[in-house]
Amino acid sequence: MNIYDTYFCNVIRWIFSLMIVAPAFALSQPAGDELLGTGSYDDFEKPKVCGSCHTDFYMQWQQAMMSQAYTHAWDEIEYFKLAVPHAEKDEKVAGVKAGCNGCHTPLAFIAGDIPPPKPSANSRANEGVSCDVCHTITGFKGEEPFNFNFTIKPGTVKLGNRDDAESSYHETKQSDFTMSPDMCGTCHNEKSPYGVWVKSTQREWKAGPYSKEGVRCQDCHMPKAETKSAILSKPRKDAAQHLFHGAHSPSKLRGAVELRMHPDRREVEPGEPVVITVQAFNHKAGHKIPSGSAEERQLWLTVIAYDASGKAYHLAVDKKNFPGEEYTISSNVLAYQDIGEIMDLPDFKGLPRDALQYEGDRVFRLPYFDPKGRMTIAQWNTASLGTDYRIGPRETKIETYTWNVPEEIPEGKIKVVAEIYYRRLVKSVGDFLGVPAKEMEPVLVNRTETWFDIVD
Ligand code: HEC
């Protein structure tokens, strides 16, 4: 055997070992369900420690939903009153007892602390989506990001967006993954145990116009501004802010949908019909509105006409007759019957489906159905979806309102007002489960007016 044989043998062996070892190494890194119980709370640093230098970002994060992902009231109620008992009695959804925590309190999930202590115990589970979670996520495993399939490597290296950041406390490393919407997608896309996409924010973004233009989640939810990111660092012109404002921030919601409205005629006789057209344009969100937890969010359009004497007439939306449209027109038929089964309430008949002020309003939504085909608020108990009638990024939905003006209406100006509202949680469900009223407060997203005259 000559020297080249050995050399080539070694090279081939080396290439082979890379081919085998490199993917094996990547495969050996746990992600998603495999992360359960693979580490401990102590592998991660407390947000307070990061906050001792990154004071501004710490204050911002404390106000953001990220820090409350485990502690805030509606999360606690849904997890402990519905998800845990359901997981304990229904084999099909058993995995969610641990799984909810993979996104809401990754430390508890990785520590295998299931169910985590209640928020009142003040344990480290309360840290929610902490600094050290996002800044040590290295990538994701699988075809696309969803169901916390991130790989994570807690330790001294903090991954960020710069290659010139220097800290005496920790190492820093620029990471394309930290800067990419795929990172957000590991928690903002979710598949139910029935294999249904019950959260698709990153997928909606990817299919829409903003991904093509390179506008990331970070650009809208972590806008850049001149600040010092740490007390002893130099100010940066473009430091990524950490408020993660979303549906919990009225200032983010306001104006997210633009409204315009016009009648088909300016002069109408009593007893005649008039058609009012409303356009609803999603010009601010990089995904559909509502996005994320669409099972419980409501976006609805109310149109009211006022006659010259000030009398109000609520106008019902014209039907378009598409399949499943009945779920997009507000109604108080009973729904959410699975709550009774989950909570062992044999006499439970369901709750009013929309619980809005008016029936007949257009609701922009995606209905979720349980295995028995009834509408559900439990995304983990979702076996199928209805027609998606949310407003896509830069999409305009057009609604018409045909109003047969009453014979006895006084002459003069008719003012028509259209308002679009957002509510995070269906009020009947929140009231029934004891969720604090502020979670169900409607937010006025936009308002517009038009007019026509009643003439004889
Ligand atoms: C002793 C002070 C100190 C502490 C404690 C500290 N940092 Fe830093 N960190 C800095 C400084 C200084 C920089 C550099 C900032 C710059 O250059 O703009 C920095 C930069 C960073 C960056 C940016 C890295 C990049 O490449 O873009 C990240 C991310 C980061 N820190 C995360 C953390 C996290 C997470 C914690 C808590 C586990 C933490 N830091 C604790 C001082 C600190």
Ligand code: HEC
């Ligand atoms: C939900 C994930 C997430 C959480 C939680 C989070 N960060 Fe970040 N952070 C990011 C992302 C993403 C970037 C990069 C933004 C970009 O690419 O525009 C970033 C950037 C940074 C930077 C560099 C900013 C700059 O532009 O120079 C620092 C420093 C930092 N984070 C510290 C922290 C600290 C401290 C906390 C906790 C108080 C924290 N982060 C919590 C995702 C997160």
Ligand code: HEC
């Ligand atoms: C480890 C999981 C995880 C990662 C990674 C993550 N998020 Fe989140 N995020 C959550 C959870 C859980 C909530 C919901 C908190 C709650 O309301 O209980 C949330 C809430 C939010 C909200 C607030 C929505 C509202 O209704 O107010 C925004 C905005 C957001 N995330 C954006 C991002 C962006 C942008 C990224 C990527 C830079 C990201 N998230 C990465 C888990 C994550």
Ligand code: HEC
């Ligand atoms: C062009 C700006 C823009 C981009 C890009 C964008 N968002 Fe948003 N996002 C918004 C606006 C505006 C809202 C408020 C309206 C709403 O609730 O849908 C919002 C709301 C949200 C909400 C709350 C949704 C709800 O209705 O409960 C979450 C969660 C969120 N964004 C996460 C993300 C993630 C993750 C990405 C990237 C995959 C992303 N956003 C990309 C502008 C943006």
Ligand code: HEC
């Ligand atoms: C794949 C990650 C993921 C999993 C798994 C997950 N969630 Fe979430 N959850 C999120 C994100 C992200 C949001 C915020 C979405 C938005 O703002 O629209 C959220 C929102 C919520 C909200 C609404 C919070 C609010 O303030 O309105 C509740 C309640 C909730 N989740 C409970 C649960 C329960 C219970 C489970 C388990 C059955 C669970 N989640 C599983 C990521 C996840």
